[in-house]
Amino acid sequence: MDLKPGSRWKSAVCDVEVVVVRPPKTPATLECGGYQMVPHGEPKPEGKEIAADFAEGSQAGKRYADEETGMEVLCTKAGAGTLTIGGRPIGAKEAKKLPASD
Incomplete structure (x- = not known):
């Protein structure tokens, strides 16, 4: 998974889309809804549903960051899946x- 700054990714199971703002310092896997995200231009895999443990949703316009890897993404389209890195x-x-300002 090549998480370069500016690269666009979409969820394999819901409507969530993100843009990488800051790449991870170490190799990492970006996931949403319990499944690895796919590059924006590729088709979604068939037959997958959001895992119950990862269905809290993601909000458009919010930045999501992981302190452990240093990765930061901007959610550009909201959806039902939770963003995770390596299942976390x-x-x-x-x-x-x-x-x-007074």
Whole structure:
């Protein structure tokens, strides 16, 4: 899985689509809904359904980051699958607080 900055990926089991913002520091497998994601231009595999353990959903416009690998992706299309790296769920990054302007 070649997770280069700017590369686009889609879920094999739902509507989730992401763009890699920061690649992982070590080789990693990006998954959604319990299955490895596929390059944006390739067809989805047939006959797969979201795994029950990975059905919390992903939100469009949110950045998802993994501290262990350093990987960060931007979700460009929402869906029912949970984003994971090597089977470990990754969470949405919190927005940085801007200083108050008085």
